[in-house]
Amino acid sequence: MPTHADNPEPAPRQAPLGVSIVAGEPVTPDPGSETFAAINPRTGDALPTRFYAASIGNLNDAANAAWRAFHAARDHSPEDRATMLELIARRISGMAGAIIPRCMEETGLPEDRLAAELGRTTSTLELFARVIRNDTWKRIAIDLPEPRRKPTPRPGLRRVLVPLGPVAVFGSSNFPLAYSTAGTDAASALAAGCPVIVKGHPLHPGTGELVAQAVCGAVRDAGFPVGWFSFLHAGGAREHAVGAELVRHPCVRAAGFTGSFEGGAALAHVAAARPDPIPFFAEMGSTNPVFILPGSVETEPAGIAQHLARSISIFAGQQCTCPGLIFLVQGRATETCIERLGRELAEAPATPMLAARIRKRYLSLVERAIDTPGVRTVQGDNAAIRSAVARPVDSQPAFEKPFLMRTTEDVFLEQETLHDEIFGPAAIVVECKDAEGMLRCAGLVQGSLTGSIFLSNTDLDLARALTGILALRVGRVVFNGVPTGLEVGYATVHGGPYPATNRPDTTAVGPFALERWCRPVAFQNAPAALLPPELRDANEPGTHRIVQGSLTQESITPRKHS
Ligand code: NAP
Numbered sequence: 001m002p003t004h005a006d007n008p009e010p011a012p013r014q015a016p017l018g019v020s021i022v023a024g025e026p027v028t029p030d031p032g033s034e035t036f037a038a039i040n041p042r043t044g045d046a047l048p049t050r051f052y053a054a055s056i057g058n059l060n061d062a063a064n065a066a067w068r069a070f071h072a073a074r075d076h077s078p079e080d081r082a083t084m085l086e087l088i089a090r091r092i093s094g095m096a097g098a099i100i101p102r103c104m105e106e107t108g109l110p111e112d113r114l115a116a117e118l119g120r121t122t123s124t125l126e127l128f129a130r131v132i133r134n135d136t137w138k139r140i141a142i143d144l145p146e147p148r149r150k151p152t153p154r155p156g157l158r159r160v161l162v163p164l165g166p167v168a169v170f171g172s173s174n175f176p177l178a179y180s181t182a183g184t185d186a187a188s189a190l191a192a193g194c195p196v197i198v199k200g201h202p203l204h205p206g207t208g209e210l211v212a213q214a215v216c217g218a219v220r221d222a223g224f225p226v227g228w229f230s231f232l233h234a235g236g237a238r239e240h241a242v243g244a245e246l247v248r249h250p251c252v253r254a255a256g257f258t259g260s261f262e263g264g265a266a267l268a269h270v271a272a273a274r275p276d277p278i279p280f281f282a283e284m285g286s287t288n289p290v291f292i293l294p295g296s297v298e299t300e301p302a303g304i305a306q307h308l309a310r311s312i313s314i315f316a317g318q319q320c321t322c323p324g325l326i327f328l329v330q331g332r333a334t335e336t337c338i339e340r341l342g343r344e345l346a347e348a349p350a351t352p353m354l355a356a357r358i359r360k361r362y363l364s365l366v367e368r369a370i371d372t373p374g375v376r377t378v379q380g381d382n383a384a385i386r387s388a389v390a391r392p393v394d395s396q397p398a399f400e401k402p403f404l405m406r407t408t409e410d411v412f413l414e415q416e417t418l419h420d421e422i423f424g425p426a427a428i429v430v431e432c433k434d435a436e437g438m439l440r441c442a443g444l445v446q447g448s449l450t451g452s453i454f455l456s457n458t459d460l461d462l463a464r465a466l467t468g469i470l471a472l473r474v475g476r477v478v479f480n481g482v483p484t485g486l487e488v489g490y491a492t493v494h495g496g497p498y499p500a501t502n503r504p505d506t507t508a509v510g511p512f513a514l515e516r517w518c519r520p521v522a523f524q525n526a527p528a529a530l531l532p533p534e535l536r537d538a539n540e541p542g543t544h545r546i547v548q549g550s551l552t553q554e555s556i557t558p559r560k561h562s
Pocket of ligand 1: 241320
């Protein structure tokens with residue numbers, strides 16, 4: 001494998017330069033480029049570096065380089081890609097001392113949380129490296145030819161997944177590492193054999209640039225063409241423009257998005273309106289409903305309340321899996337549980353939101369909820385909410401305390417605005433009249449990443465019915481636990497029906513995320529020499545099982561690459 005040992009690069013930077021990185025090189029900004037700064041949400045102060053938004057020229061260069069790199073590196077093996085992923089992980093870990101402090105300044109998130117998120121980012125890269133070292137994920141299917149079949153000979157068919165080409169990646173504000181520059185979308189696309197162009201998030205541009213530097217170094221070390229990875233800043237007057245231009249670019253063949261419903265919907269529209277529409281995978285907002293069944297709330301009203309309070313309030317509720325709707329059946333234990341939840345949240349400290357504009361949106365959605373007839377406040381200050389909403393978005397410190405509201409089943413069933421995500425530390429408790437009412441509410445919750453059920457032994461019938469409903473409405477059903485704290489493994493599903501995502505058929509996290517960046521292709525009666533290596537020697541006994549007509553587990557028996 002080619003290396004760059006003869007051409008040593010400078011030591012990793014400790015601070016961002018403020019410029020995009022195109023095909024491995026920091027670009028010189030065009031004169032008069034739009035600039036913007038990152039804001040420290042704990043102080044409201046602008047951080048020193050000025051960032052230059054990518055120009056159309058930068059974007060064209062990145063997309064064209066990615067296209068050329070895709071074709072130039074098509075013969076690189078899965079082992080080469082696995083090595084690249086491991087090198088990215090190693091370089092990111094090596095730069096943690098620069099990345100984490102910068103990220104703390106840009107997001108207000110605490111050090112331990114960001115250290116854990118960095119660990120999750122690198123372990124996800126390593127997981128994908130392990131996965132692509134054998135062909136299991138490629139859904140290979142082989143129909144051997146039957147030349148003597150009557151009345152017509154049967155052709156030989158071999159099917160495999162192939163990469164789509166350059167992928168555009170949009171990270172989110174609230175996971176500046178695990179769902180951003182080298183996060184799950186970028187890692188899975190690189191693993192699948194697709195070059196990546198990241199559109200940096202304007203709320204953590206310096207973090208993104210430092211991580212991009214680590215990725216570019218690893219791409220180079222692994223012997224891939226430099227166009228395999230680029231990073232484009234966007235902000236100021238070019239905030240939405242860079243993203244839309246990227247999704248429209250003819251060399252971009254797919255895109256992955258993590259963020260708000262509005263952003264996901266806007267960019268999905270751009271992808272669909274191209275002359276050649278491309279796959280667009282948007283992971284958006286989620287209400288993560290929690291159902292606390294009667295037997296369970298009788299048993300431990302306070303314990304469940306404590307558990308939930310932490311899940312709602314941690315990191316100011318800015319998690320895609322934050323529980324926003326809590327359903328209980330009315331009764332004495334339910335009152336105890338709600339009262340305790342309110343108390344726990346009242347005692348939770350105010351924590352910084354990621355940005356003034358996110359705080360503003362949060363407050364206006366809470367205001368909309370408290371203005372809904374039939375909604376009451378359990379804990380939180382309505383007057384403070386109203387006066388904060390009335391103030392213009394500014395760069396004041398953005399600390400917020402949690403907010404808990406309650407309403408009834410009837411109001412919830414009627415008022416559709418209560419079904420929407422409130423991104424931040426707010427939740428609405430819905431009191432149902434009985435088990436039937438709870439099932440009616442479950443049938444109406446929006447498509448969501450998760451749904452949780454707290455149950456005891458006496459709740460099994462209701463839990464069974466609820467599980468059936470939730471399996472149609474959410475990507476992950478959690479029993480006796482809170483939805484925050486996603487475990488990344490082979491069986492992880494981080495997805496769900498619209499509006500949690502626009503693609504309920506897949507997951508953004510875990511090995512199955514790879515398939516998003518590929519499409520199937522079948523080779524009919526192909527000479528062995530012309531087949532992709534993984535399909536070539538399948539006639540030899542013991543390498544592949546043969547499947548006639550349909551895909552079964554047998555047809556995707558793992559085979560190690562040499
Ligand atoms: P966001 O404001 O939508 O930003 C996400 C990305 O989209 C940014 O790069 C942003 O860049 C771009 N963007 C937004 N609107 C756009 C538009 N109209 N046209 C073009 N580009 C656009 O979202 P966020 O504040 O970062 O994230 C918070 C949301 O993400 C919450 O709703 C949360 O639930 C969700 N989230 C979901 C998951 C999941 O896995 N499902 C994970 C984390 C977060 P520009 O500003 O430069 O345009």
